[in-house]
Amino acid sequence: xxxxxKVKNFRCFKDLELGDLARINLxxxxxxxxxxxxxxxxxxxxxxxxxxxxxxxxxxxGIHEFNSQELLRDLFRxxxxxxKIELSSYDDAGNTRRTIITECEQRITQFPLSENNxxxxxxxxxxxxxxxxxxxGIAFNYIDESGKGYEASMYLVEGNGKMRVQFDRAxxxxxxxxxxxxxxxxxxxxxxAERFGNLRITKExxxxxxxxxxxEPRLQSLDVIPRGGKPIVHGDIGLDRLVPLPLLGEGTNRxxxxxxxxxxxxxxxxxIDEIExxxxxxxRADVWKAIAALARRYNVxxxxxxxxxxxxxxxxxxxxxxxQYDFRLHxxxxxxxxxxxxxxxxxxxxxxxxxxxxxx
Amino acid sequence: xxRLSPEFKPFKPVERPKVILTEGLDGKEVFxxxxxxxxxxxxxxxxxxxxxxxxxxxxxxxxxxPGFRDVVSLGVVRDANTYxxxxxxxxxxxxxxxxxxxxxxxxxxxxxxxxTTIMILPNxxxxxxxxxxxxxxxxxxxxxxxxxxxxxxLKNQLNDHMIPKKLAKARAHAFLASRRRPxxxxxxxxxxxxxxxxxxxxDSLQSxxxxx
Numbered sequence: 001x002x003x004x005x006k007v008k009n010f011r012c013f014k015d016l017e018l019g020d021l022a023r024i025n026l027x028x029x030x031x032x033x034x035x036x037x038x039x040x041x042x043x044x045x046x047x048x049x050x051x052x053x054x055x056x057x058x059x060x061x062g063i064h065e066f067n068s069q070e071l072l073r074d075l076f077r078x079x080x081x082x083x084k085i086e087l088s089s090y091d092d093a094g095n096t097r098r099t100i101i102t103e104c105e106q107r108i109t110q111f112p113l114s115e116n117n118x119x120x121x122x123x124x125x126x127x128x129x130x131x132x133x134x135x136x137g138i139a140f141n142y143i144d145e146s147g148k149g150y151e152a153s154m155y156l157v158e159g160n161g162k163m164r165v166q167f168d169r170a171x172x173x174x175x176x177x178x179x180x181x182x183x184x185x186x187x188x189x190x191x192x193a194e195r196f197g198n199l200r201i202t203k204e205x206x207x208x209x210x211x212x213x214x215x216e217p218r219l220q221s222l223d224v225i226p227r228g229g230k231p232i233v234h235g236d237i238g239l240d241r242l243v244p245l246p247l248l249g250e251g252t253n254r255x256x257x258x259x260x261x262x263x264x265x266x267x268x269x270x271x272i273d274e275i276e277x278x279x280x281x282x283x284r285a286d287v288w289k290a291i292a293a294l295a296r297r298y299n300v301x302x303x304x305x306x307x308x309x310x311x312x313x314x315x316x317x318x319x320x321x322x323x324q325y326d327f328r329l330h331x332x333x334x335x336x337x338x339x340x341x342x343x344x345x346x347x348x349x350x351x352x353x354x355x356x357x358x359x360x
Numbered sequence: 361x362x363r364l365s366p367e368f369k370p371f372k373p374v375e376r377p378k379v380i381l382t383e384g385l386d387g388k389e390v391f392x393x394x395x396x397x398x399x400x401x402x403x404x405x406x407x408x409x410x411x412x413x414x415x416x417x418x419x420x421x422x423x424x425x426p427g428f429r430d431v432v433s434l435g436v437v438r439d440a441n442t443y444x445x446x447x448x449x450x451x452x453x454x455x456x457x458x459x460x461x462x463x464x465x466x467x468x469x470x471x472x473x474x475x476t477t478i479m480i481l482p483n484x485x486x487x488x489x490x491x492x493x494x495x496x497x498x499x500x501x502x503x504x505x506x507x508x509x510x511x512x513x514l515k516n517q518l519n520d521h522m523i524p525k526k527l528a529k530a531r532a533h534a535f536l537a538s539r540r541r542p543x544x545x546x547x548x549x550x551x552x553x554x555x556x557x558x559x560x561x562x563d564s565l566q567s568x569x570x571x572x
Contacts, residue, residue, distance in 0.1 A: 309371060335429065342424040351421040358373035358426050
């Protein structure tokens with residue numbers, strides 16, 4: 001489990017250090033202080049040398065078009081790719097891992113990026129026409145806990161009148177899963193169905209039913225049923241037929257996605273942007289307790305952003321009641337031209353909540 | 361004082377450049393009234409940090425509260441009670457535990473961003489509390505003769521174990537009971553103007569606040 005994380009020259013961060021990380025971490029702060037960017041940094045780092053994640057995080061933000069001058073240049077602070085990005089993690093076993101991202105000389109041009117990120121392949125083909133001259137590529141170098149480096153680069157190549165993104169990756173580090181749940185989009189029902197199916201194989205599906213009952217007490221069971229060629233999780237809520245989960249409330253679906261993502265990312269991390277979105281149940285302590293129990297069971301570390309005062313208050317109360325306070329609130333503050341982080345432990349968060357000290 | 365449920369206490373960032381922490385609501389109201397009298401209140405935020413046992417944890421949370429980075433002065437008020445040196449030392453240690461500069465004696469100001477001052481009442485040296493300071497300001501008030509006679513009478517009429525433990529608090533309440541609105545708490549009385557801020561008893565404290 002990560003205990004601290006450093007981010008240099010990534011997005012809005014000059015030199016951020018986030019310490020005292022716990023099993024469940026909430027990240028707060030004003031607008032434009034880099035809450036989502038911090039999750040992105042974690043995700044890229046967790047992906048080892050998987051350069052496609054750089055494209056995916058832009059796609060999550062709705063950026064699907066790039067040109068030769070700016071392909072992933074937005075990852076670099078102030079778009080200055082002359083300064084390398086460094087993402088460094090430290091875990092509770094004393095291990096250090098680093099991801100170094102640098103610009104490299106390659107040919108890149110404008111192309112559309114598919115939104116279907118789950119299916120992105122190492123050679124993502126595009127149909128755009130060449131519109132920019134030679135430019136630079138980008139290299140991801142991951143250095144594992146033993147000091148071994150894994151390098152990958154990404155650039156555009158031209159062939160048969162088409163441009164395609166070329167990824168060069170000689171070897172893949174073995175990394176636990178990192179799952180990113182973006183704020184603006186629902187998880188693909190087919191992805192949820194696959195993850196639920198995996199739980200059925202190991203007979204762990206009952207846990208999901210128990211968690212979803214926290215917000216849908218009528219739920220008796222869950223099953224995966226193909227519809228139009230795609231598998232979809234259905235629920236039995238006591239009607240004379242099963243109901244596709246996407247037809248139930250946003251809260252039910254988001255909680256299902258969160259829970260399945262945690263189960264899917266065993267020994268890894270889950271990143272949830274704006275956890276309270278569409279989910280007023282996150283102001284219920286029992287939902288937090290269920291998520292915490294799941295994270296412990298699958299040894300997953302959760303990082304989530306929030307704007308919600310209620311979400312923070314109830315999460316704190318839930319962990320106090322739970323008796324196992326493996327929870328921290330981190331706030332990002334803009335200080336002059338840098339972003340700094342402060343962390344609330346149980347004592348400081350308790351006194352802030354009791355005495356009305358702002359924490360967001 | 362029973363705390364409100366955490367569910368209902370609204371969040372408040374630090375919004376002013378100077379902060380004073382008191383150890384109770386009465387202290388907060390007294391300092392607000394005194395700062396208003398001095399025309400300084402717009403620069404100050406006075407917060408009740410709870411009882412003396414809460415100060416250390418309160419300071420740890422305060423220093424990471426949004427807005428605290430812009431605070432230039434922090435004053436911590438504490439009653440001396442029976443052990444002025446101990447009261448001072450506990451505030452000193454709490455400041456250090458929060459990563460703040462800690463003065464070496466009461467009413468000194470040290471450090472930068474923020475500069476810190478520890479105000480041990482009634483005067484930094486003597487035993488006692490806020491009430492002693494307030495009573496000193498009204499010792500020439502005619503009603504105080506009656507208050508003294510009242511306590512002399514109590515002393516003669518009651519067994520020792522029935523006499524109020526904290527005589528200064530009892531005398532302050534007895535004095536306030538002599539006013540036109542007899543049921544005000546210490547802080548309310550301060551807001552109502554019952555304590556004569558121009559009395560020399562407040563000179564030292566006023567000087568500290570002016571320089572904070």
